[in-house]
Amino acid sequence: MTPNPFLQLVQARHSVRGFLDTPVADHDLHDVLEHARLAPSGANLQPGSFVHVKGAVRDALSANLVRAWQGGLAEVEDYDYFPKPMPMTLRRRQVAAAQALYGALGVARDDRAGRDAQFERNFRFFDAPVALVVTMEHGFGSGGYMDLGMTLYGLMLAAQAKGLATCAIGALASYPSLIRQHLGLNTSSVIVCGIALGYADPAATVNQTRTTRCELNDYFKVVG
Ligand SMILES: Cc1cc2nc3c(=O)[nH]c(=O)nc-3n(C[C@H](O)[C@H](O)[C@H](O)COP(=O)(O)O)c2cc1C
Numbered sequence: 731m732t733p734n735p736f737l738q739l740v741q742a743r744h745s746v747r748g749f750l751d752t753p754v755a756d757h758d759l760h761d762v763l764e765h766a767r768l769a770p771s772g773a774n775l776q777p778g779s780f781v782h783v784k785g786a787v788r789d790a791l792s793a794n795l796v797r798a799w800q801g802g803l804a805e806v807e808d809y810d811y812f813p814k815p816m817p818m819t820l821r822r823r824q825v826a827a828a829q830a831l832y833g834a835l836g837v838a839r840d841d842r843a844g845r846d847a848q849f850e851r852n853f854r855f856f857d858a859p860v861a862l863v864v865t866m867e868h869g870f871g872s873g874g875y876m877d878l879g880m881t882l883y884g885l886m887l888a889a890q891a892k893g894l895a896t897c898a899i900g901a902l903a904s905y906p907s908l909i910r911q912h913l914g915l916n917t918s919s920v921i922v923c924g925i926a927l928g929y930a931d932p933a934a935t936v937n938q939t940r941t942t943r944c945e946l947n948d949y950f951k952v953v954g
Pocket residue numbers: 743744745746747827852897898899900901902923939940941
């Protein structure tokens with residue numbers, strides 16, 4: 731059977747955390763965003779916005795995020811991400827994802843400094859040429875996050891189709907007030923996550939990270 735180009739894109743996409751310095755042309759970024767925005771949404775509300783953070787604003791934001799994280803600053807997050815408490819099946823998946831990442835880097839389980847060094851890179855948007863902060867209008871319930879999630883996946887696949895790579899950065903959601911301050915936003919903007927986007931560095935060992943998925947019968951059943 732002829733390979734389907736869309737399915738090949740879906741299979742090829744993975745999170746990339748090491749980027750070349752090669753800049754991303756504005757028209758390519760805009761094209762990716764416009765394709766992402768073709769995602770469906772309930773009542774076509776199209777929740778969410780993207781802030782392209784550049785130059786001195788990006789530098790100051792990253793510096794302050796790193797400082798906040800190193801200093802153990804704890805902010806109240808705009809929304810909950812992980813179930814509390816985390817059921818064991820989900821915890822196992824989380825641990826496997828971490829092992830895939832740190833395994834690719836050769837960072838041992840007890841190497842706190844090595845893990846911290848990688849975690850800190852979240853706040854530098856993995857040094858990607860494009861740093862995006864994803865926001866959503868305050869007040870949306872779970873449906874809004876569902877809609878925005880579709881847009882985010884659309885963005886990842888549109889980027890992939892143009893030879894670009896991405897990594898979502900949920901870690902940014904830990905510092906919503908700090909981010910709003912740097913971006914000149916008020917509390918009507920929920921800080922959802924960041925996105926690092928650019929051309930993957932083939933020499934970066936971190937990009938060898940590969941995750942697996944659970945089996946079909948773990949999440950699909952037939953009734954009737
Ligand atoms: C909403 C969201 C937030 C994420 N946040 C982070 C993050 O803060 N740091 C990171 O290194 N990876 C982050 N990731 C990447 C996930 O770890 C990754 O998607 C998952 O392990 C599956 O791997 P894959 O994207 O390579 O298929 C995030 C992904 C999503 C969808």
